[in-house]
Amino acid sequence: MRRIKAGITPVRASGLDAHQVVAAITERAKDLTARQAALFQDDVRPKLAAHNIEILAWEDLTAEQAERLTRYFRHQIFPVLTPLAVDPSHPFPYISGLSLNLAVLLRNPRSGKEHFARLKVPPSLPRYITVPGRELSTRNKAAGTALIPIELVIARHLDHLFPGMDILEHHLFRVTRNENLEVEEDDAENLLKAMEKELERRRFGAGVRLEVEDTITPFVRRYLVRALGLHDDDVFELPAPLDLTSLNQLHDLDLPELKYPRFVPVTPAGLAPQESSSAGDIFAAIREHDVLLHHPYDSFSTSVQEFVSQAAADPKVLAIKQTLYRTSGDSPIVDALIEAAEEGKQVVAIVEIKARFDEENNISWARKLERAGVHVVYGMVGLKTHCKLLLVVRQESDGLRRYCHVGTGNYHPKTARGYEDLGLLTCDRDVAQDMTTLFNLLSGYAPRARFRRLLVAPRTVRDGLVERIEREIANRRAGRPAWIRIKVNSIIDETCIDALYRASRAGVPVDIVVRGICGIRAGVPELSENIRVRSILGRYLEHSRVYAFCNDGDTDLFIGSADLMHRNLDRRVEELVRITDPAMVEQLEWLVTHAASDAVSSWHLEPDGAWVRHSHGPDGEKLEDIQTTLMARARSRVKGRH
Missing domain, CATH: 3.30.1840.10 (Polyphosphate kinase middle domain)
Structure with missing residues (x-):
């Protein structure tokens, strides 16, 4: 509409000019709002009245x-x-x-x-x-x-x-x-x-x-x-x-x-050997082993939130560095950062004030952080800071140790109860060094930064993923095992989609679980017959990103903040971290494989671009709700490690 008012209406790559685009969007939007209104009037309202x-x-x-x-x-x-x-x-x-x-x-x-x-x-x-x-x-x-x-x-x-x-x-x-x-x-x-x-x-x-x-x-x-x-x-x-x-x-x-039956997230088993009213020593737990978090099944408050709170109160902690894309003004995390700064710790917050529709909130609590003595950095010129990173530097008897959290979701205690997300708590030296380098890049100048376990957009995420897709193609042609499994919010990047089409044509099985925008077609003869696309819509909003590659039997798997979209790969600072713990790799590989299987209730993308809901099997049996399964698994592992 802004282009039309300015008289700028050239025909774009779609073959449509601005007038045609607005007309098509308006027609579709009117159809959607009419369907929404009818759903309430004809379905929800009568059932409430009943x-x-x-x-x-x-x-x-x-x-x-x-x-x-x-x-x-x-x-x-x-x-x-x-x-x-x-x-x-x-x-x-x-x-x-x-x-x-x-x-x-x-x-x-x-x-x-x-x-x-x-x-x-x-x-x-x-x-x-x-x-x-x-x-x-x-x-x-x-x-x-x-x-x-x-x-x-x-x-x-x-x-x-x-x-x-x-x-x-x-x-x-x-x-x-x-x-x-x-x-x-x-x-x-x-x-x-x-x-x-x-x-x-x-x-x-x-x-x-x-x-x-x-x-x-x-x-x-x-x-x-x-x-x-x-x-x-x-x-x-x-x-x-x-x-x-x-x-x-x-x-x-x-x-x-x-409503849905009440579900209380559990303390991740990797952080608490048994349920207790008092929080355990998170630093000791992370020193012992990496911890994989899966929200909202694992509690955000007793893991990430507790990690920040303990870091703020611990006299051995010298510095805390954190990216904040969206959070709430009354967030315990913001309060913990303020407490840490007031205790004399060096606290750096990379605040993205260009987070759409959260700009005003972000400016408000960024000012609050500044007044408390937090070093607030407002991202990088031309790029949004969308990566989800937390780094704690702690003085220990054998020297400085860095504790890290890398996540797929925002540091937002409220949305963490309704968004499905993953996180990694680790003190691995390679991850710690990568995160130190990335924070230096975000707050200063580090144009030649190199990373060990991280892929970082806009420089290496697209190239790193395409390189791994090409490796699967080569392995398949050489007769070695090959497959690709991806879980994202949206997939629209042409370079990545074309690489996946090449993989399909080479005979590589590709499973994709996508919750939002999907620009790939599945099951098209001679193009994508080896690609399966599923979408899971349920009680929780599927928000995590997982990229898994067979790698000749030695699974190469990443989690992180990046979707396969231009804005994520070209106009944002994003990160993907490689998971190396075999048990975690197995768990995450199962998550994507099972979500894409025919045993789980989901929407299937057809070759013509239509989505078809599959909630019952061929014999009329009800298919598994994977979110219900994950809630049950969380309850069952309250005791014992992941």
Whole structure:
């Protein structure tokens, strides 16, 4: 859309110009939002109602419920509302991105003139209000509960906001704005200040989409399109309620029987010989052996979080270096880094302030770290720092020792409970030296840096992976064992895809487990008949990356932060670490092999590009849910080592 406004609409490699791309995206997006709305209206809502969890309209209320909600409106909602009229002295107000608003059409009964007003639904108030008398009772949860959207309560009482006016119509709407940030890093004298300035501008990005209720009248629809500077094609008409992210409020209800069974992550066996209320000495455990972490089955708080906390409190620790791409402002990890700096330790945080849509949060807690004396480095010019690294330098009786954590996920305690990720805790000298070199590269200048066990983008990840694919091809042609197994979020890089096609044509079996964008085709004759592609969508978001190669029977296996995308391989600092412990290699190889097998419930990519769900076997038996299996395995290995 930005290109169209600037008049830059050349035909791209796809054969489409910008107008055609926007039209195709809009058509697909409208199809997806319609499917999403239908899923809620026709499937989720009736099933909730069957369990006495109802979302009511005002007309569904009893007289007593309506009266009590009117009192609630007067005391809890009315004082927060600000109606904004639109007339010659009041221009059309700025509508913030993704905010919920009521478009209200009014008439002055004296003059007969019609007026327009906008009313913002306060984001500080709950979207759904519990209907009086239908609260979720702790004694009798089977009685259920009933809720009503706040916009319906506001709409019913518009006469309180516009006394003396006739209310003709009211319709809910929201606007999506362009919130991409444009920072010329080469010209920015201070990246942090440039980002802060750009964040101010983001709020006023151009509108790109208007969502309205499907009951809207043509007149109000046209008025909003014109006032917001949009086109008719930019309007998405959907059934109420708009903004289904608000349904998180329903998920927060205390109804365990309607949710996944509770799972409590376990302390990794490699860190605790037996379950204990007090944490063991993590440094001693890592000295004894490397530890492989698999979140959320292994607890993030008793492993990574505890590692940082112990490092911050340990007087023998001299320095802590960590990359932070996304985390929460109230994160115990940020608190531990602050504590370490205040204790006089050297603390370096490589903070990526360009992490999309987390820019404001990252700047906020980066400032907090700086005030505590942490050396904060804001990444590298032209590259995002996406690698997940933590290095602790400790003075021990036999000299300095470096303890490392290399992960596939962010240092974010909240997402670690819902994202599937891997991590390695080690004090191996090669990994420690590689990480020291990489941190020096990130905070200083090290253009000739060389690495032993790490592949580092943008220099060596793509070349390193393609080299290993070519090795499998050579082994296959020489009659030696060969296979490739990959687990990623997304695969779109042409160089890597072409190499995998060459491997398939050479007869190398290739298994790929991909959760997101997939630009490879599977099972196409004479191109990819030896490639199997699976996708697992379940309770947890599959987020880890694993790259495994047969290597003539001596498996060569990496985990890390990099997906097979241009942005990861060319425009980010990413890392993959080679796993050398035979037991860990066996465990990770099993993970990818089993996830891609026909025994596991998953989506299969067909040769025509369609995804087909396979949840039952040929005899109608239910296929294995691999995440349930991994939860059971985690519980069973609470005692004993990995």
